[in-house]
Amino acid sequence: MQKSLSEINNTVSFDSEAPFFKKLIMFFGPGLLVAVGYMDPGNWITSMSGGSKYGYMLLFVILISSLSAMLLQSMSARLGIASGKDLAQITRELTSRRKAFIAWIIVELAIMATDIAEVIGSAIALNLLFGLPLFLGVAITVLDVFLLLLIMKYGFRKIEAIVGVLISTIFFIFLFEVLNASPNVSDIAHGFIPDQSIITNGGVLYMALGIIGATIMPHNLYLHSSIVQSRQYDRTSEQSKREAIRFATIDSNIQLTIAFFVNCLLLILGAALFFGSNQELGHFYALYDALKSSPIGHIVGGAVMSTLFAVALLASGQNSTITGTLSGQIVMEGFIHLQVKPWIRRFVTRLIAVTPVFICLWIYRSSPMQIEELLIFTQVFLSIALPLSIIPLLLATNNKAIMGDAFINPKWVSITAWLLTIILCVLNVFLIYQTIATFY
Known part of the structure; x- marks a missing residue:
């Protein structure tokens, strides 16, 4: 069978004789690309809106979601290293050709749905920073896939490094903004304690479900099972595989911990600045304007706060573009064994993703709220x-x-994961019902 992402498979050096921390550094990278999906523009709206409406209460939900993600991603890394195949390839083997094709369509729709969020986030960021029309901003996002191809020529490590820089940018921007917002530390600590209102209050429950739904991304499971195979560990040695799984899990947990802190910072910022203000923060433009006119905006400079927010939004959109296009290639090759030139695959995927955005722009005449x-x-x-x-x-x-x-x-991992799966399925069905119900 064709190797998963053959152009990067087994290309990144890994010295099994090196000291522990040197080996850990060699394995740092796949977790960064996975963590991107846990702090994308979709998470921003949910977390900040949750903080503005319900204070710090939903920090507990972010914690549980992040721990669940760590478990699932560690299983994904284990699968890739132990089997030498990615999740899409394995799923194809476990099911019929017809069912695999249907599964591929659904996963492709999910990847494109994620891509739409990144396109919207990037286009809005370009509009906020440079005043570019939304239509032009969306068009520019079609071209950034070629930037990924250019970087790939210099090695997969370069992509990991760029993603790491962008994640660091996002983290430090929101850390700066939270520190200037001066949140109540005791209230933050109390937010990590479960509150019965999360279950009994319909509004809080709906927001909690939104956080869970926006946190665990299906394409990340396919992505992680593939890119962990980029390291040059011994594929024939059980000990070497066990070591690779160990470092892949540590890498994943560290990066997802950073994503956890970013999501917490987003919610804390929303709570510290806007809880009790009755401001509607369900859109990026509303967040941008709210930061500009917030109390810390007058202290630090409203333009500084809002501009940093837009920069972080652009960084998030570009990060997610990289992981989305890689995931698309993985599922296409794994589910239906279709291989096309990478630039064609990524260009077509992005073109399909931006089509509904262009249609929405045309129908609503570039109305920001309707686009979002x-x-x-x-x-x-x-x-x-x-x-x-x-x-x-x-x-x-x-x-x-x-x-x-x-x-x-x-056994404990299996039992926990099955319980988690049942809970997630029930919650997501309820989220779908609630979302549809809001439109009727």
Whole structure:
């Protein structure tokens, strides 16, 4: 079978004889690309809006979502290293050709839905920073896929480094803004304690479901199972595979911890500045304007706060573009064994993703609020695709024929993951129902 992402598979050096921390640095990278999906523009709206409406209460939900993501991503990395295949390839083997094709369509829709969010975020950021019309901003995002291809020529490590710089930019921007907002530390600590209102209050529950739905991205499971194979560990040695799984898990957990802090910072910023103000922060433009006129805007400079927000939004959109295009290639090759030139694959995927945005721009004459409504529908697609990605992952990592006796899930991991899957499926069905109900 064709290697997953053959152009980068087994290309990044890894010295098994090196000291622990040097080996860890060699394995740093895949987790960065995975973490991008957990701090994309879709998360921003949900987290900041949740903080503005309900204070710090939903920090507990972010914590649980992040821990769940760590478990699922560690299983994805384990699958890729132990089997030598990605999740799409394994799913194709476990099911019929027809079912695999249907699954591919759904996952592709989920990737495109994610791509739409990044396109909207990037276009709005360009509009806020440089005054570019939204139509032109969307058109520019079609071209950034070629930038990815150019970087790929210099090695996969360069992509990981660029993603790391962009993530650091996002983190430090929001850390700066939160520190200037001077949130109440005791209230923050209390927010990590579960509150019964999360279940009993319909509004809080809906926002909590939105955070969960926006946090765990199905395409990340396919992405992670593939890119961990970029390292040059010994594919024939059980000890070497075990070591690779160990470092891949550490890498993933560290990067997802950073994503956890970013999402917490977003919610804390929303709570510290806007809780109790009755401001509607469900759109990027509203967030931008609110930061400009906020209390810390008068202290630090409203233009500084809002500009930094736009810079972080642009960085987030570009980061997610990289991971989305890689995920698209993985699922196409894995599910339907279709290989095309990378530039064609990425250009077509992005062109399809921007089409509904262009249509929306034409219909609503570039109305920012109407454009951002597309984000709601992207979350529905992600919710549908999530169980179709998690269930095959669980079946595969519990299968000795695929994983080998040494690498199947420990019993506690299997039980926890199945319970998590059931809960996520129920919550996502409820989220879909609630989302549809708001339009009727």
